[in-house]
Amino acid sequence: MSDSTIQQSTVQSSDISVAPEDKAKGPGKYRVKVNRPKCIGAGSCVAIAPKVFGLDDKQLAFVISEDELDDIKLLAAQSCPTAAIIVEDIETGTQVWPQ
Numbered sequence: 001m002s003d004s005t006i007q008q009s010t011v012q013s014s015d016i017s018v019a020p021e022d023k024a025k026g027p028g029k030y031r032v033k034v035n036r037p038k039c040i041g042a043g044s045c046v047a048i049a050p051k052v053f054g055l056d057d058k059q060l061a062f063v064i065s066e067d068e069l070d071d072i073k074l075l076a077a078q079s080c081p082t083a084a085i086i087v088e089d090i091e092t093g094t095q096v097w098p099q
């Protein structure tokens with residue numbers, strides 16, 4: 001993980017991490033976000049989808065890229081013990097997870 005990746009993600013104000021603009025287009029229709037205050041650093045999202053999620057120096061998850069299949073993104077989100085990962089369908093604008 002490069003320093004620039006960490007910086008790009010933690011700089012986003014806030015509490016919600018999304019993929020950097022140049023990595024925000026995935027092969028499918030799902031987009032993920034991490035609600036960082038809910039993250040406890042369990043790491044299951046990173047284990048399932050290491051191209052999509054990383055842990056920063058505070059052991060909080062952030063979104064690296066959207067470069068993964070929708071099923072894997074959804075599985076990673078469903079594995080999160082605190083439901084910190086939000087999955088949206090960009091075609092319909094609906095939230096797929098948490099339900």
Ligand code: SF4
Nearest residue numbers: 039040042043045080
């Ligand atoms: S699975 Fe959830 S709690 Fe664990 S690192 Fe990922 S977002 Fe954080």
